Amino acid sequence: MTVALLTDKYELTMLAAALRDGTAHRRTTFEVFARRLPEGRRYGVVAGTGRLVEALAEFTFTSHELSALSEFLDTTTLDFLSAYRFSGDIDGYAEGELYFPGSPVLSVHGTFAECVVLETLVLSILNHDTAIASAAARMASAAHGRPMIExxxxxxxxxxxxxxxxxxxxxxxxxxxxxxxxxxxxxxxxxxxxxxxxxxxxxxxxxxxxxxxxxxxxxxxxxxxxxxxxxxxxxxxxxxxxxxxxxxxxxxxxxxxxxxxxxxxxxxxxxxxxxxxxxxxxxxxxxxxxxxxxxxxxxxxxxxxxxxTGSGAPTASMVYKLVEVDGMPVAKRSSRKESHGGRKQAARLAKASGTVVEEVVYPYGQEPLETSGLVARPLTVPLVAGGVPVAGHHPATDLAAARERVAAGLHSLPWDGLKLSRGEPAIPTRVVPIQS
Amino acid sequence: MTVALLTDKYELTMLAAALRDGTAHRRTTFEVFARRLPEGRRYGVVAGTGRLVEALAEFTFTSHELSALSEFLDTTTLDFLSAYRFSGDIDGYAEGELYFPGSPVLSVHGTFAECVVLETLVLSILNHDTAIASAAARMASAAHGRPMIExxxxxxxxxxxxxxxxxxxxxxxxxxxxxxxxxxxxxxxxxxxxxxxxxxxxxxxxxxxxxxxxxxxxxxxxxxxxxxxxxxxxxxxxxxxxxxxxxxxxxxxxxxxxxxxxxxxxxxxxxxxxxxxxxxxxxxxxxxxxxxxxxxxxxxxxxxxxxxTGSGAPTASMVYKLVEVDGMPVAKRSSRKESHGGRKQAARLAKASGTVVEEVVYPYGQEPLETSGLVARPLTVPLVAGGVPVAGHHPATDLAAARERVAAGLHSLPWDGLKLSRGEPAIPTRVVPIQS
Missing domain, CATH: 3.20.20.70 (Aldolase class I)
Known part of the structure; x- marks a missing residue:
C-alpha cells in the first residue's frame, strides 16, 4: 500500500472536473502557511519537511489504490493517477526554522493536477509534526539545558x-x-x-x-x-x-x-x-x-x-492555498480568512547582534529587500526540484542540522520572544505587496 | 515491518530483568482504565478495540526488529522475542460502549513477559481512538440526526x-x-x-x-x-x-x-x-x-x-496497570494515582425504562450483583482467547455493531448526561472491594 489514499476524496473529484474542463494542466503554486500561531504562542517551529519529502516518493497509485477509486472516478482520471509522479518543484522553510503567522512555510509548484492531490498529505505531515516541535521547543527552552526524554x-x-x-x-x-x-x-x-x-x-x-x-x-x-x-x-x-x-x-x-x-x-x-x-x-x-x-x-x-499532544495545540492549523495560476495571483475573498495571492519567498531581518527584528514575505523573484542596515537571511530554500528531493532534507540523516536550526532560531529571538506566557508573535511579519 | 517496535524501550528492559530474575513467567493481569474523563465530560466512548485485536497479530519480532534491539538486549531476551506471539486472554468493553472513570475497559491476562510488552501499543490505540470517538459522540448528539462529515x-x-x-x-x-x-x-x-x-x-x-x-x-x-x-x-x-x-x-x-x-x-x-x-x-x-x-x-x-483532535481532549489518558500477580491483587500506593488491585469485571445497572443509574466494577468471578430491582447488563466480554481474536471484533466488519452500541448507550443516559456543558460523569461508578 502506498500513501496515495491518505487523501480527501474531494481532491480527486476536483481533479476529475479539472481534467474534463481543460484546466488541470494550468501552472499553479499552492502555499502552506498558518494564519495564526496557537493562542498566545510567540513562535512556531517548522517540522515534517523531511518526512514529507520522503513520503512524496511513495505517493503513487497502484492497482490496489485504483481499485478503491474506480467506483467514483472516470477512466481519464484513473489513467492520470496510474501514471502519477509529482514532477514539480517545492521550496520553503528548512526543517527546524522558526515560523510566524503568514510565513510561506512551503510552496508547491506544478500543474493543478499534480499539486491539488497532495493537499492532505502535505498538511497532515506538517500540521502534526510542527505542532509537536513547536510545543517541544518551548519545553526545551524551559528546561534550560537539562536533558528531556519524550x-x-x-x-x-x-x-x-x-x-x-x-x-x-x-x-x-x-x-x-x-x-x-x-x-x-x-x-x-x-x-x-x-x-x-x-x-x-x-x-x-x-x-x-x-x-x-x-x-x-x-x-x-x-x-x-x-x-x-x-x-x-x-x-x-x-x-x-x-x-x-x-x-x-x-x-x-x-x-x-x-x-x-x-x-x-x-x-x-x-x-x-x-x-x-x-x-x-x-x-x-x-x-x-x-x-x-x-x-x-x-x-x-x-x-x-x-x-x-502539542501542549494544548495538537495541530499547527496550516492551510494549503492556491495562490497563483498561470502567473496570475489568486486569493479567496473572505472576511476573516484573508490570504495574499502570488508566489512568495521570505527572509528574516536581524541586527548585527544576531537578534531578529522582522520577517519579510515578498513576491518571488523580486530584487533584494531594502533592509535599512539589517542583515537579511533568506528562509526560502529549494526542497524538491523536478520531483526529485534536493539533498539535505532526509528525515533521518538531516535531523542534526534541523536541531541546530531550532537552537539558533531560539537564540536569535528578542528576549521576550522566549517567554512562556501568552503574548504576541516574537517578531512582526511584513508582507510586501506585488508590484502592479 | 511489524508493529512490535511501536513500544517504549523500558518495557523490553523490564522484560530482560524479569527473564533474568525468574519473575517473567508469573501469571498477571494488566488493566486499562481512565482515572478520570476529560475535564467536564459526562461520558466517554470506547474505541480502538477492533484495531487493537487486529494489530496483536502483527506484534511479532522478525530479524528486522531484532537487529534494532540487539544493541541493548541479551540473548535470552532476544530469543524470547523472536518466538513471541501473544497467547493470553483479553476481555473488556466492546467497541462503542460508553465508559466512565474507573471502568475496566480492557484486561490483559497472561505471563508478565507476554503482557508487559503490549503496554504502548494497547494504550496508543485505545487512547487515540477513544479520544476521537468520545468527542465525535458529543457532536453527533448535538447534531440531532443531521448528517456529519468528518x-x-x-x-x-x-x-x-x-x-x-x-x-x-x-x-x-x-x-x-x-x-x-x-x-x-x-x-x-x-x-x-x-x-x-x-x-x-x-x-x-x-x-x-x-x-x-x-x-x-x-x-x-x-x-x-x-x-x-x-x-x-x-x-x-x-x-x-x-x-x-x-x-x-x-x-x-x-x-x-x-x-x-x-x-x-x-x-x-x-x-x-x-x-x-x-x-x-x-x-x-x-x-x-x-x-x-x-x-x-x-x-x-x-x-x-x-x-x-478530540475537541480539547486529544488523548483519553487511559493507563495500563498491573493489578494481579499469581492471583494476588497488587496496586501502586500513590497519593493521587489511586488504583484498585485484582482482576475485575463490570456491569451497568438500569431502570426498567432503560435509563442507566450506576456502573458497578467488581472482582472477576464473583457472584451476580445485588441489583435492588435494577437490570444489570454485563459490560465485560471476551475479546481474545488463547491469543486468538473472538469473533465480533473485526475493525472493519463490526463497525455497524459498534455504531449501534454508541447510539444505544447515549439513549440510555439520564437526560443531563447528554448536556454539552461541563459536569460530573453521567452515572457514578461503584467499585466492589475484594472479599478477603
Missing amino acids: MGSRRTHELAAVAAARAAYLAGFTGSSNLAAQQRYGVPALGTAAHAYTLLHTTESGPDEQAAFRGQVAALGVGTTLLVDTYDITAGVANAIAAAGPQLGAVRIDSGDLGVLARQVRQQLDDLGATNTKIVVSGDLDEFAIAALRAEPVDSYGVGTSVV | MGSRRTHELAAVAAARAAYLAGFTGSSNLAAQQRYGVPALGTAAHAYTLLHTTESGPDEQAAFRGQVAALGVGTTLLVDTYDITAGVANAIAAAGPQLGAVRIDSGDLGVLARQVRQQLDDLGATNTKIVVSGDLDEFAIAALRAEPVDSYGVGTSVV
Whole structure:
C-alpha cells in the first residue's frame, strides 16, 4: 500500500472536473502557511519537511489504490493517477526554522493536477509534526539545558507517536522512549523503569521492592534508573541504594509534588553517599511545570502527554492555498480568512547582534529587500526540484542540522520572544505587496 | 515491518530483568482504565478495540526488529522475542460502549513477559481512538440526526487521520473525506468541493466562478455540492443555480456567520426554485457550534479540526496497570494515582425504562450483583482467547455493531448526561472491594 489514499476524496473529484474542463494542466503554486500561531504562542517551529519529502516518493497509485477509486472516478482520471509522479518543484522553510503567522512555510509548484492531490498529505505531515516541535521547543527552552526524554507514545496514535518522537528530538529533546523512532530516524532510545516490574515482585508476604531493584540492577547494571515511588519514596530511595550501592545511575520520581520530593530525595541520596546519582522526574510535566522546577535539584525530565499532544495545540492549523495560476495571483475573498495571492519567498531581518527584528514575505523573484542596515537571511530554500528531493532534507540523516536550526532560531529571538506566557508573535511579519 | 517496535524501550528492559530474575513467567493481569474523563465530560466512548485485536497479530519480532534491539538486549531476551506471539486472554468493553472513570475497559491476562510488552501499543490505540470517538459522540448528539462529515485528516498525523475517520464514524458521523478509511474500514467516503478549483478558473479578465461550477457539474452531475463562498456568497449561490439548475444537490458555506448565512442562502435557494438543494456548513465547527446551529436551516455539517483532535481532549489518558500477580491483587500506593488491585469485571445497572443509574466494577468471578430491582447488563466480554481474536471484533466488519452500541448507550443516559456543558460523569461508578 502506498500513501496515495491518505487523501480527501474531494481532491480527486476536483481533479476529475479539472481534467474534463481543460484546466488541470494550468501552472499553479499552492502555499502552506498558518494564519495564526496557537493562542498566545510567540513562535512556531517548522517540522515534517523531511518526512514529507520522503513520503512524496511513495505517493503513487497502484492497482490496489485504483481499485478503491474506480467506483467514483472516470477512466481519464484513473489513467492520470496510474501514471502519477509529482514532477514539480517545492521550496520553503528548512526543517527546524522558526515560523510566524503568514510565513510561506512551503510552496508547491506544478500543474493543478499534480499539486491539488497532495493537499492532505502535505498538511497532515506538517500540521502534526510542527505542532509537536513547536510545543517541544518551548519545553526545551524551559528546561534550560537539562536533558528531556519524550515518553508520550502511549498517549497518541501508535504511528503518530513515531513522528512525534522525531519532532520532539528535532526541537531539542535528548531522545525518546519510542523504539521505532530510533530505528527509522535514529532518535536516541531512552528508558527508565516500570511500576509493573516492582509490583511483579509481590509475594504472599507482601511487596518486595528491594528484590525488584536487585533484579533490575543485575540485568541492567548500576547505571540504570530505579523508579522509587511505587510505595513509599523514602523507603524506595533506601531500597534503591541498598540494592545498587551509591554508584546507582539515577532514581525516578513519577508522582507527587516533584519539587519538594526532588529536594528530599537529593538530601537522602547525598546522605547515603550517592552524590552522583541523578534524579529524573516525570508525571504530567509541561513547559510551565518544567520551568517551575528550574531551581530544584532535578537532573532530567520525562515528558509524555503534553509534548505528543502539542501542549494544548495538537495541530499547527496550516492551510494549503492556491495562490497563483498561470502567473496570475489568486486569493479567496473572505472576511476573516484573508490570504495574499502570488508566489512568495521570505527572509528574516536581524541586527548585527544576531537578534531578529522582522520577517519579510515578498513576491518571488523580486530584487533584494531594502533592509535599512539589517542583515537579511533568506528562509526560502529549494526542497524538491523536478520531483526529485534536493539533498539535505532526509528525515533521518538531516535531523542534526534541523536541531541546530531550532537552537539558533531560539537564540536569535528578542528576549521576550522566549517567554512562556501568552503574548504576541516574537517578531512582526511584513508582507510586501506585488508590484502592479 | 511489524508493529512490535511501536513500544517504549523500558518495557523490553523490564522484560530482560524479569527473564533474568525468574519473575517473567508469573501469571498477571494488566488493566486499562481512565482515572478520570476529560475535564467536564459526562461520558466517554470506547474505541480502538477492533484495531487493537487486529494489530496483536502483527506484534511479532522478525530479524528486522531484532537487529534494532540487539544493541541493548541479551540473548535470552532476544530469543524470547523472536518466538513471541501473544497467547493470553483479553476481555473488556466492546467497541462503542460508553465508559466512565474507573471502568475496566480492557484486561490483559497472561505471563508478565507476554503482557508487559503490549503496554504502548494497547494504550496508543485505545487512547487515540477513544479520544476521537468520545468527542465525535458529543457532536453527533448535538447534531440531532443531521448528517456529519468528518473532514479533519489534514489537521492530524496522516495515519492517525485514518483511525480518526473510523472512530468518528463509529461514534455517529455519516462518513469521512478520508479515502484510506473507506478502503481499510469501509467508512463511507464523502466529499464536496475545493476553493482551489474555483480559483483555478481565473482568467486575465478576473475570476470566473460560474465556469468552475459548470465544470464541476459537467464532471460530477447536478447532485454535486458547490462551494459558494470563494468570492461573494449571494453571487455564488446565483452562479451555482445558473450552472446546475434548481436540482443542484447542495451548496457549501465554509466561512462567516454560518447561522445568518444559512438563513440567507436558504431563502435565496427557495426563491430560485431550488427548494430541495441542501445546505452544508463547515468552518471551525465543534459540538457547541453544531448545537448553536440547531434552529438554522442547515442540512449537514462538515467537521474537521475539532473532531480529529478530540475537541480539547486529544488523548483519553487511559493507563495500563498491573493489578494481579499469581492471583494476588497488587496496586501502586500513590497519593493521587489511586488504583484498585485484582482482576475485575463490570456491569451497568438500569431502570426498567432503560435509563442507566450506576456502573458497578467488581472482582472477576464473583457472584451476580445485588441489583435492588435494577437490570444489570454485563459490560465485560471476551475479546481474545488463547491469543486468538473472538469473533465480533473485526475493525472493519463490526463497525455497524459498534455504531449501534454508541447510539444505544447515549439513549440510555439520564437526560443531563447528554448536556454539552461541563459536569460530573453521567452515572457514578461503584467499585466492589475484594472479599478477603
